Amino acid sequence: MHNPSKMHYGAAKRVLSDWSGSEEDMKSTSGYAFSFGSGAFSWALVKQHSVALSTAEAEYVSAAEATSQAIWLRFVLEDFGEE
Structure with missing residues (x-):
């Protein structure tokens, strides 16, 4: 938590990007985390709304979200005077 490395980010990426992880409906799970300074302030882990036909498509949908x-978040931070 205090000193994450590239290895930690790689492990988090594997956890947050899961192609067809649900055997019930074959929908992928995607997630993201945003940090500001030394801590994360916004994150999500959600099931995608559509069924991806490939890993690339699942990652594209996740990246778009x-x-x-x-x-x-950029607009919100600008309202607080942060850039």
Whole structure:
């Protein structure tokens, strides 16, 4: 928690990006975490809304969701005077 390395981020990526992890509906699980300074302030781990046909598609959907959240967080931080 206090000094994460690239190995830790790699392990988190494997946990947060799971292609067809649910055997019931074959939907992927995606997640993201945003840090500011020394700590994470926004994170999510959610089941995707659609069924991905490949790992690349599952990662694309996950990246799109994270990008959408990043854009929204950027506007919120600008309201607080942070860039």
